[in-house]
Amino acid sequence: xxLSPGATAPAFTLKKSPNESVSLSDYRGRPVILVxxxxxxxxVCGDELAxxxxxxxxxxxxxxxxxxxxxxxxxxxxxxxxxxxxEFPLLADFEPKGDVxxxxxxxxxxxxxxxxxxxxxxxxGIVRWSYLSDISQNPGADGVLxxxxxxxxxxxxxxxxxx
Amino acid sequence: xxxxxxxxVGARDHTYGPAGxxxxxxxxxxxxxxxxxxxxxxxxxxxxxxxxxxxxxxRHFPMTKSHPHAQHAAEIAEAAAQQGKFWAMHDLLFAHQxxxxxxxxxxxxETLGIDPALAVSVLADGRFQRRVRDDFASGVRSGVNGTxxxxxxxxxxxxxxSDLLASLMEAxxxxxx
Numbered sequence: 394x395x396l397s398p399g400a401t402a403p404a405f406t407l408k409k410s411p412n413e414s415v416s417l418s419d420y421r422g423r424p425v426i427l428v429x430x431x432x433x434x435x436x437v438c439g440d441e442l443a444x445x446x447x448x449x450x451x452x453x454x455x456x457x458x459x460x461x462x463x464x465x466x467x468x469x470x471x472x473x474x475x476x477x478x479x480e481f482p483l484l485a486d487f488e489p490k491g492d493v494x495x496x497x498x499x500x501x502x503x504x505x506x507x508x509x510x511x512x513x514x515x516x517x518g519i520v521r522w523s524y525l526s527d528i529s530q531n532p533g534a535d536g537v538l539x540x541x542x543x544x545x546x547x548x549x550x551x552x553x554x555x556x
Numbered sequence: 557x558x559x560x561x562x563x564x565v566g567a568r569d570h571t572y573g574p575a576g577x578x579x580x581x582x583x584x585x586x587x588x589x590x591x592x593x594x595x596x597x598x599x600x601x602x603x604x605x606x607x608x609x610x611x612x613x614x615r616h617f618p619m620t621k622s623h624p625h626a627q628h629a630a631e632i633a634e635a636a637a638q639q640g641k642f643w644a645m646h647d648l649l650f651a652h653q654x655x656x657x658x659x660x661x662x663x664x665x666e667t668l669g670i671d672p673a674l675a676v677s678v679l680a681d682g683r684f685q686r687r688v689r690d691d692f693a694s695g696v697r698s699g700v701n702g703t704x705x706x707x708x709x710x711x712x713x714x715x716x717x718s719d720l721l722a723s724l725m726e727a728x729x730x731x732x733x
Binding site for chain 2: 440441443444446447448451477478479480531532533534535538
């Protein structure tokens with residue numbers, strides 16, 4: 394089961410390049426979109442990540458940061474991001490393998506890869522929306538955008554949050 | 557429940573076929589996308605099989621980061637639309653997916669009797685950029701997750717494109733007169 398809305402998003406620090414790491418806490422105060430996906434180079438992932446890449450401007454309107462996460466290594470991510478002109482970080486959940494994916498309930502042990510799962514985390518580090526997709530289907534971005542729009546509503550405006 | 561088309565087909569859309577058709581098929585497409593190119597003859601087949609029972613609409617969903625010519629191709633189609641030539645340009649672009657650089661686009665405009673100087677200036681000043689991005693934004697909200705994505709009577713079609721004709725024929729039967 395993936396983490397549900399209301400859960401505290403597990404903290405993590407992962408490499409985004411051979412020399413740099415990012416932590417979830419780096420984005421405190423801003424929404425974060427976590428895009429777990431099975432593998433670099435596989436066709437559906439490509440479409441999914443290409444879509445998120447294409448609509449970064451929409452996410453930026455909400456000051457939200459997109460982070461892709463798979464069990465691939467930083468070198469694989471680097472080649473993939475360059476080939477596809479991806480303009481958001483891909484994080485390597487590589488050692489211990491799948492550790493972060495597991496903590497979000499988004500690890501597919503039978504295949505040894507991350508599930509295709511989406512999380513929207515608010516500026517306080519609380520999961521506000523999550524979605525587990527069929528592994529062979531591109532989940533699209535409409536759910537993420539709707540969640541971000543709800544986050545942008547003023548507090549107490551009837552949102553479903555229970556912290 | 558599949559995602560629904562937002563907004564529904566309206567006056568701003570490029571449509572082909574009668575407004576009162578039993579089925580409306582909307583495509584979100586990218587002129588540089590090979591899958592859209594492969595779907596093009598299937599759509600043509602649908603139009604010839606269903607005739608006046610189907611209305612087709614096309615909305616732009618250019619994946620500009622992977623397809624460098626897709627945005628300008630969409631804009632030149634909008635320029636053609638201003639002269640009532642959207643579908644002629646749409647067909648030309650899909651017929652020449654391997655040649656969509658700016659000078660090619662200007663050439664297609666000229667082929668259709670559009671002033672090439674106008675075509676050049678349209679691409680330079682980006683006057684149709686907004687129109688294209690509005691289509692794109694509507695696609696994102698409607699649950700478009702790649703190209704091509706189709707909607708049958710407002711509902712997203714998640715099956716194989718090659719089964720589209722059969723699904724549409726079913727839809728024409730389901731819709732009450």
